[in-house]
Amino acid sequence: MKKESFPHTSPCGSMSEVSDVETSLNWDHIGLKVGLEIHQQLKTERKLFCNCRNTLVEEGPEVIFERRLRPTRSELGEVDVAAYFEWKKGRIYEYHAPLLASCLVEADEEPPHSMNQEAIEIALGVALAMDSKPVDEIHVMRKIVIDGSNTTGFQRTALVSIGGGLEIKGKKYRIQTICVEEDAARKGEEKDERISYVLDRLGIPLIEISTAPDINSPEEAIEVASWIGTLLRMTGKVRRGIGTIRQDLNVSIAGGEKVEIKGVQELEILPKAVSFEAMRQKKLLELKEELYRRGLKKDDIVFSPIDVTLILKSSKSKVVERNLSKTKGKAYAILLRNFKDLLGFELQPNRRFGTELADYARFYGDVKGLFHGDELPGYGITEEEVRKIYDSLGGDIEKDNFILIIDEEEKALKSLKAAIERIKAAFDGVPKETRSILPDGTSKFMRPQPGAARMYPETDIPPIPISDEMLKRAFSLKPPTPGEKKRFYEEALGLNPSLAEQLIGSEQQEMFERLHSRLKGKVDPTTIASLLLVHMVSMKREGIPVDNLNEEQIYESLVLLSEGKITKEGLPELIKLLSERPNAKPIDIAKSSGLLTMGEKEVRDIVKKIISENAKVIEERGERSKSLLMGLIMKELRGKAPGSLVAKLVEEELKSFIQHRS
Numbered sequence: 001m002k003k004e005s006f007p008h009t010s011p012c013g014s015m016s017e018v019s020d021v022e023t024s025l026n027w028d029h030i031g032l033k034v035g036l037e038i039h040q041q042l043k044t045e046r047k048l049f050c051n052c053r054n055t056l057v058e059e060g061p062e063v064i065f066e067r068r069l070r071p072t073r074s075e076l077g078e079v080d081v082a083a084y085f086e087w088k089k090g091r092i093y094e095y096h097a098p099l100l101a102s103c104l105v106e107a108d109e110e111p112p113h114s115m116n117q118e119a120i121e122i123a124l125g126v127a128l129a130m131d132s133k134p135v136d137e138i139h140v141m142r143k144i145v146i147d148g149s150n151t152t153g154f155q156r157t158a159l160v161s162i163g164g165g166l167e168i169k170g171k172k173y174r175i176q177t178i179c180v181e182e183d184a185a186r187k188g189e190e191k192d193e194r195i196s197y198v199l200d201r202l203g204i205p206l207i208e209i210s211t212a213p214d215i216n217s218p219e220e221a222i223e224v225a226s227w228i229g230t231l232l233r234m235t236g237k238v239r240r241g242i243g244t245i246r247q248d249l250n251v252s253i254a255g256g257e258k259v260e261i262k263g264v265q266e267l268e269i270l271p272k273a274v275s276f277e278a279m280r281q282k283k284l285l286e287l288k289e290e291l292y293r294r295g296l297k298k299d300d301i302v303f304s305p306i307d308v309t310l311i312l313k314s315s316k317s318k319v320v321e322r323n324l325s326k327t328k329g330k331a332y333a334i335l336l337r338n339f340k341d342l343l344g345f346e347l348q349p350n351r352r353f354g355t356e357l358a359d360y361a362r363f364y365g366d367v368k369g370l371f372h373g374d375e376l377p378g379y380g381i382t383e384e385e386v387r388k389i390y391d392s393l394g395g396d397i398e399k400d401n402f403i404l405i406i407d408e409e410e411k412a413l414k415s416l417k418a419a420i421e422r423i424k425a426a427f428d429g430v431p432k433e434t435r436s437i438l439p440d441g442t443s444k445f446m447r448p449q450p451g452a453a454r455m456y457p458e459t460d461i462p463p464i465p466i467s468d469e470m471l472k473r474a475f476s477l478k479p480p481t482p483g484e485k486k487r488f489y490e491e492a493l494g495l496n497p498s499l500a501e502q503l504i505g506s507e508q509q510e511m512f513e514r515l516h517s518r519l520k521g522k523v524d525p526t527t528i529a530s531l532l533l534v535h536m537v538s539m540k541r542e543g544i545p546v547d548n549l550n551e552e553q554i555y556e557s558l559v560l561l562s563e564g565k566i567t568k569e570g571l572p573e574l575i576k577l578l579s580e581r582p583n584a585k586p587i588d589i590a591k592s593s594g595l596l597t598m599g600e601k602e603v604r605d606i607v608k609k610i611i612s613e614n615a616k617v618i619e620e621r622g623e624r625s626k627s628l629l630m631g632l633i634m635k636e637l638r639g640k641a642p643g644s645l646v647a648k649l650v651e652e653e654l655k656s657f658i659q660h661r662s
């Protein structure tokens with residue numbers, strides 16, 4: 001375990017511990033502001049700029065080709081910094097182009113076709129549902145992409161509407177823009193300089209919805225994201241499943257910076273991502289204060305690498321040995337005076353200030369990592385070797401610190417320079433950067449934030465005016481808001497408020513809609529909703545494999561109910577049995593397990609039999625023996641006849657029995 005406080009200068013522990021920050025942060029107090037960027041794949045027939053099918057393919061013929069990307073100059077003549085550094089690493093991109101879902105457009109051998117109208121209209125429909133104002137004319141822009149995920153080196157994007165908003169629990173959240181853009185290629189293997197991508201996903205239309213930074217807590221972040229996600233699904237025009245919706249967020253706290261975090265795929269990670277980033281910024285502000293408290297100055301931090309190769313030459317450390325054996329393998333260290341414990345300072349769970357430096361070193365110098373004094377001895381580097389490094393740097397092991405990189409000379413020096421720049425930035429607090437999400441909700445440095453140079457017009461596609469015709473079609477695609485839909489479920493379909501609430505945005509909502517429309521007037525909507533949301537959910541919790549069921553089996557079971565062939569009580573039982581026999585016919589299972597209801601004649605026979613067996617009681621009690629008889633008969637029938645039918649027959653048979661007796 002590394003220390004998180006600074007014992008040398010703050011004995012009273014004025015700096016908070018990482019572990020308690022997550023639970024104790026007061027979001028209002030630290031001035032948390034979050035904006036979301038939601039990307040959702042649209043379920044159009046075709047891709048955005050060509051006629052390829054909008055689908056992913058796992059098999060089938062494919063063409064493989066290679067590219068090296070070059071950073072493009074914007075019209076202003078500037079080169080994107082991030083693009084430049086990625087390019088310097090000399091990556092080779094290997095593209096797999098499945099013939100079933102890609103063509104010359106994805107391969108960048110043919111100009112893009114005109115933009116898919118259906119995608120624009122779906123986006124306009126969503127815009128209308130959020131009172132976002134459509135633009136007069138769609139202009140396609142190119143946004144530089146540096147990781148090879150687009151064969152062109154840029155992503156095409158188009159603004160569709162501006163402004164608008166949504167309301168949750170009485171609070172308003174503004175929408176900034178709604179865009180349509182093309183999805184990137186799917187990443188495959190990564191091996192050394194070679195990265196492979198599959199082109200089936202490239203060009204699938206995405207809608208991008210950006211909110212203003214009106215979100216002030218991790219809980220609000222998940223509420224807004226689910227609201228928008230639900231609205232999008234309500235169009236019935238979005239792709240479903242893992243990877244079809246992705247969230248980027250920008251997070252800042254008072255005194256911090258707007259930091260972008262990319263690639264959140266699961267909604268559950270969202271609140272963590274927000275609170276971990278807020279925590280990181282708070283920690284960086286504490287670090288800044290500590291630097292000044294120690295009397296350190298930005299100008300004291302200088303790039304002054306010392307060659308310590310000789311000290312580590314005979315090191316037993318595997319990683320040191322491996323890196324020094326490279327051609328021109330060298331070890332360089334830089335002394336950081338009065339920096340003891342600052343590099344081991346934790347910013348997020350298991351991520352320290354030293355980890356941030358290592359991320360910068362990787363990005364700018366393409367090295368594997370960086371060592372620092374707070375984590376050594378370690379990794380096979382001995383105490384003796386550490387002491388010698390301090391000596392050769394002229395440092396004090398008790399007070400000072402150092403960073404160390406072992407790699408090809410040029411890379412090592414370039415990375416150290418980047419790490420030094422990052423340390424300097426710590427004197428200003430939080431650097432403006434783009435980070436990528438990690439599975440536990442923490443994040444790592446991805447690249448500096450793109451400047452204005454990143455966007456320029458796409459000259460291959462003429463502007464598309466938004467016509468009245470398009471707006472008319474968009475209006476018919478406009479989804480109801482989650483609130484409107486809930487009201488519809490309650491008022492028109494008679495669902496109770498809690499069932500309606502549960503249904504909105506659930507995985508079962510679409511299936512409910514389909515089943516309801518097929519069974520309209522035959523099965524009560526509440527019966528369908530409770531089967532899907534109450535019975536089947538609790539069966540799943542008990543470990544019954546309800547996911548095995550297909551929709552047709554559920555539909556046929558509901559038909560049996562509507563025809564009176566099974567009872568309401570028998571329905572969950574039938575579903576349970578079916579889930580254990582995939583592909584079986586509901587009628588067969590109902591028959592073989594005795595769930596089929598009896599015909600009226602059979603039930604009448606049983607009613608008559610029970611009445612004659614209880615003739616004595618009936619003679620004594622007359623009509624009042626009805627409830628006793630009902631109980632006996634229902635017990636005998638064991639759910640094979642609906643109670644209403646039994647009651648009717650008891651009524652009739654009892655009357656005739658009494659008449660005959662008197």
Ligand SMILES: [Zn+2]
Pocket residue numbers: 047050051052101102103104105106203
């Ligand atoms: Zn294509």
